[in-house]
Amino acid sequence: MSAEIEAKIIKIVGDQLNVDEGEINPDSSFVDDLGADSLDTVELVMAFEEEFGVEIPDEDAEGIQSVQNAIDYIAAKAE
Amino acid sequence: MTRRVVVTGVGLVTPLGTGTDITWKNLIAGKSGIRRISYFDAVDKGMACTIAGEVPDFDAEQYINRKDARKMDQFIQFGVAASMMALEQSGLVIDESNAERVGVAVGAGIGGLVTIEKTMRAYDAGGARKISPFFIPQTIINMTSGWVSMMSGAKGPNVATVTACATGTHAIGDAFEIIARGAADAMIAGGTEACICELGVGGFSAARALSTRNDEPERASRPWDKDRDGFVMGEGAGVLVLESLESAKARGAVILAEVIGYGMSGDAYHMTSPSPGGEGGGRCMKAAMNRAGINPEDVDYINAHGTSTPAGDVAETQGIKSVFGDHAKKLMVSSSKSMTGHLLGAAGGIEAAFSVLAVHNGVVPPTINLDNQDPECDLDYVPHEARQANIKVAISNSFGFGGTNASVIVRKFD
Numbered sequence: 001m002s003a004e005i006e007a008k009i010i011k012i013v014g015d016q017l018n019v020d021e022g023e024i025n026p027d028s029s030f031v032d033d034l035g036a037d038s039l040d041t042v043e044l045v046m047a048f049e050e051e052f053g054v055e056i057p058d059e060d061a062e063g064i065q066s067v068q069n070a071i072d073y074i075a076a077k078a079e
Numbered sequence: 080m081t082r083r084v085v086v087t088g089v090g091l092v093t094p095l096g097t098g099t100d101i102t103w104k105n106l107i108a109g110k111s112g113i114r115r116i117s118y119f120d121a122v123d124k125g126m127a128c129t130i131a132g133e134v135p136d137f138d139a140e141q142y143i144n145r146k147d148a149r150k151m152d153q154f155i156q157f158g159v160a161a162s163m164m165a166l167e168q169s170g171l172v173i174d175e176s177n178a179e180r181v182g183v184a185v186g187a188g189i190g191g192l193v194t195i196e197k198t199m200r201a202y203d204a205g206g207a208r209k210i211s212p213f214f215i216p217q218t219i220i221n222m223t224s225g226w227v228s229m230m231s232g233a234k235g236p237n238v239a240t241v242t243a244c245a246t247g248t249h250a251i252g253d254a255f256e257i258i259a260r261g262a263a264d265a266m267i268a269g270g271t272e273a274c275i276c277e278l279g280v281g282g283f284s285a286a287r288a289l290s291t292r293n294d295e296p297e298r299a300s301r302p303w304d305k306d307r308d309g310f311v312m313g314e315g316a317g318v319l320v321l322e323s324l325e326s327a328k329a330r331g332a333v334i335l336a337e338v339i340g341y342g343m344s345g346d347a348y349h350m351t352s353p354s355p356g357g358e359g360g361g362r363c364m365k366a367a368m369n370r371a372g373i374n375p376e377d378v379d380y381i382n383a384h385g386t387s388t389p390a391g392d393v394a395e396t397q398g399i400k401s402v403f404g405d406h407a408k409k410l411m412v413s414s415s416k417s418m419t420g421h422l423l424g425a426a427g428g429i430e431a432a433f434s435v436l437a438v439h440n441g442v443v444p445p446t447i448n449l450d451n452q453d454p455e456c457d458l459d460y461v462p463h464e465a466r467q468a469n470i471k472v473a474i475s476n477s478f479g480f481g482g483t484n485a486s487v488i489v490r491k492f493d
Contacts, residue, residue: 018146035146040210055208 002075005052009070012047016040026068041065048074081259085492087332088169088320089432090161090269094132094313094419099164102429103436104285107465109447111297111418113311116313118275128289130296131275132168132313143230150213151226152191153314156407157425158223158271159230161185161316168233169320170267170332173232180264182235184254185271185318186246188479191218192386211467223271235263243479244384245269247317247427252487264326269318269428283312286351288388301391301448302385302414303456310386313420317428319435336435336489339472340371346482353391353478357398358438360384363484364402364474371488375403378410379470379486380443382434384478385414385460386421395476396456411468413461417447427477431487434473438491442471 006026014021017034023078030036030044048054048070054077056064064070091098094112095105105112113130115121121129134157139148142160151159162185166173173181194217201209207349216222221239236257240250247270249309254268281291290309292299300311327334344366346359353359368375384395400407422429437443442465451464471491478484 016146016149018144018149039150039212039216045210046211049208 002071005074006071008051009048009067009074012051012068013044016044016047024067026071027066029066031065052077080261082261083324083325084255084258084321084338085324086335086338086435086489087322087327088165089335089435090164090168090318091263091315091429091432092134092137092161093155093315093422093429094134097134097137100406101188101457106415106433106444109418109445109464111447113296113299113420115296116275116280116395116414118462119156119277121280124277126280127284127291128280129293130299130311130491131280132311133275134315150217152194152217153215153273154187154191154271155223155226157273157314157316158185158187159226160317161269161271161318162227162267162350163230165318166267167294169322170320171320175263175312178232178234180235181233182237182263182266183227183233184236184238184240184250184256184266184268185223185227186240186250186424187220187223187271188241188243188246189272189279190220193276194218196276196278217273220302227267228411231267233267236266242483242485243419243481244423244426245477245479245483246424247429248431248475248485248487249343249427249478250313251319251321251427251431255338258323260319263318265322267318267320269316270425271316271428272423272425273314275312275314280312286353290387298448300387300417302383302387302417302446303453303460304449305451305453307387307389307392308448309388310416311420313422314425315422315429316425316433317430319432334474334492335439337492338487339490340367340369340373340488342366342486346484348482351480353394354482355398356401357394357402359482360395360476360478360484361402362400363486364398364476367474367486367488373472375406378403378472378474379468380437380473381410381412381428382437382473382475383412383414384476385446386416389486390455391478393455396458399458407458410458411443411461411466413446427475427485431489432473434475434489436441438470438473438489441467443468443470
């Protein structure tokens with residue numbers, strides 16, 4: 001389940017930030033490692049909402065700064 | 080002090096092709112870029128007009144990296160692409176030594192209507208959370224100039240004209256004056272537009288502005304013809320690199336033409352109808368000739384606004400006759416919109432480019448579909464076929480909703 005979430009998240013991040021999926025690790029920070037700006041991170045969260053059919057409130061979205069943050073958040077929501 | 084201004088680069092994205100060479104080749108071959116609308120089912124949606132000039136073969140990623148392209152409405156993509164083409168042709172290198180002396184002025188008439196339409200649908204379906212953080216930057220008109228500056232490093236004046244269908248001409252004219260008065264040494268200037276969407280086509284249809292010759296798309300835009308019945312929407316972008324003569328000479332640039340005049344006027348008459356006798360457009364051409372310090376007899380060619388509307392084509396003809404007197408009959412006057420359709424805010428950009436190429440190449444683009452000339456339109460409209468002619472001076476006219484008029488004059492550079 002978690003591996004599936006990870007694969008989907010890495011795909012979304014790669015698409016939106018135009019980064020090769022091979023260069024994306026769970027540890028990758030959207031801003032520091034993958035070149036995202038503040039607007040990109042907002043849009044990423046919207047894409048996660050769309051993909052996983054969840055709603056991510058703004059206060060939670062602020063905590064999603066890396067691929068791992070996103071995986072953990074979505075996995076927790078899925079439980 | 081007023082400085083001479085020349086054109087050193089041209090970039091075109093039009094219904095006749097993506098690129099300057101392919102557009103020009105198709106233009107002087109008299110080809111139409113008008114087709115059935117493919118972007119949405121205009122018939123199913125009950126549109127009175129179901130045809131338009133869509134840009135063929137446009138691949139944004141040839142000019143813009145994928146991540147950035149996603150943040151741009153198509154009107155911005157077209158404008159950025161045309162700007163990059165123009166900059167490349169000019170050979171102008173923007174670096175620390177000149178960045179603050181190079182500006183950008185690429186306007187649009189409508190802006191990001193496609194994205195506005197799409198976002199409104201997402202909002203209606205899913206609420207405020209479905210509005211992209213890029214919605215505003217994707218749709219506001221000056222963002223083309225913003226992106227061009229970010230991508231090229233141009234740190235000089237950064238503006239965007241919005242004067243409906245006169246946008247491109249005002250942008251180029253204003254950029255000409257910015258350089259002439261010494262506020263910049265080079266400007267990337269023109270117009271861009273992409274609003275062939277349901278609200279765009281539906282809106283102009285509702286204003287009864289569009290042709291409904293839906294069964295003959297290539298013959299629908301027919302300026303000055305008796306059977307014309309409105310304009311056909313096009314999309315794309317036309318951008319020039321304008322530069323002070325000193326700057327162009329100092330770096331040994333190829334000079335395509337000189338910009339010598341710019342005029343503006345307002346009709347003070349009606350939202351969408353031209354002023355009687357085309358007097359607003361006439362005053363505009365006169366103002367441009369005054370600025371250039373030339374006489375009507377010096378003008379060889381007018382790239383007309385010529386949109387193929389019943390009222391507009393007559394008014395422009397009358398305006399030309401009132402300003403040029405006897406010389407009107409000796410002028411060549413053609414409408415490239417017969418082939419490209421009407422690119423709205425981009426029209427002045429592509430048509431200034433066509434005027435530059437006409438004096439540079441010694442070829443006047445034709446007016447196609449002029450099968451039965453309207454007796455009220457009695458000038459030499461260069462019907463059907465392009466004409467070889469060693470022309471020196473050309474005027475490009477653009478008139479917009481709101482009664483806003485702009486004319487730019489270019490001269491062959493020897």
